[in-house]
Amino acid sequence: MCSLELPKSVIKQIDKFRKNCLWQGAEINARKPPKAAWKMVCASKEDGGLGVINIRKQNEPLLLKNLHKFFNRMDTPWVSLVWEKHYRNGRLPNHIKKGSFWWRDILKLLPKFKNFTRVNVEDGQSCPFWTDNWAPNAPADAAPELYSFAKNKSISVHTALIAENYSDFFHLPLSQEALTQMQDLVHGMEHMTLTEDRDKWSYIWGSTSFSSSRIYRELMDHPVVNQAYKWIWKCPCQPKHKVFFWLLLKDRWSTRNILRRRNMTLESYSCVLCNTNVEETLEHLFLHCDFARQCWSILGIVIPPNSNFPNIVSTIKVRLQSEFFMVAIILMIWSVWKARNDLIFKNIRPQVQNCKANFFIELKLVLFRVKPSLLTSFELWLHNLTASQ
């Protein structure tokens, strides 16, 4: 991935195996549909996803590192070879793609590389005058009218700065607007002097160090998400509980409401924990059902009417006043889900006492996963919770 652009078919095959790992377990040929869209899974945990790497997007920053080496003229044989073979006499990489298939693939990423970089001009030989961000913005953007008169749109900053007569670079006569833009541009360049050093390329995050992880993050979308998504991954619950709750917040957990929306035919879509004939939606099953309300009362919580996910998480956080609020929420919901499944699949009548017992069993198991620095406060919280029953 650091050297070659992975073919789409290869990425598709790798993703197929990764999706199987996530949703099908050991059964490679199972026909269970994925519980969540792949794009959702590949979003970072801060952006409400599972943080699974998007291979296609990860491939690009790794390849961009070659352009970093190229423009900073790293002391590597291939860098010298490419400069010497294709870009002698002041020529620069541009839209004309020359070279091996490998270099042509790398050049496809040139616009993206330029989006992330700024040039500190030294000798001006690696920096295109018109299209790179060196002044500090590209003159093609700052002076578009003047740019439209340019004879050679791929000259380097070096070529432009050593010129004696700027008018040689343009188709004359210039329009009045272009003339004004040229005077502004020349005025801005008056203080500039070329040196013997190589140009230095820095990145939009203010460093000259290349960071593929930083570019990967920049390439991904960053939707505004509820804070609950960030809290999930910081709590010490088991991963299966965390993924269960993540799916639940995404409204992808297999309640009867979801099964109906997936066109699955069931005898009834009503909640099995109460006899109210209400459809088993996420909010009903885990928040508003009588059974769920009794379970929440174990923690001293009264669920406000019309509460929904994920907003209810913040409400319960305020009510519990404990840094372990997420453990309590996830395990209480897990216990309600278990009571519901025990009734459907094992015909065990749901009882709040059983749900409570199950909740405390799971809670005590978290003792083995809490960070040593938090162990004492977790034990105290657990002790107080048990004592209040």
Ligand SMILES: [Zn+2]
């Ligand atoms: Zn119900």
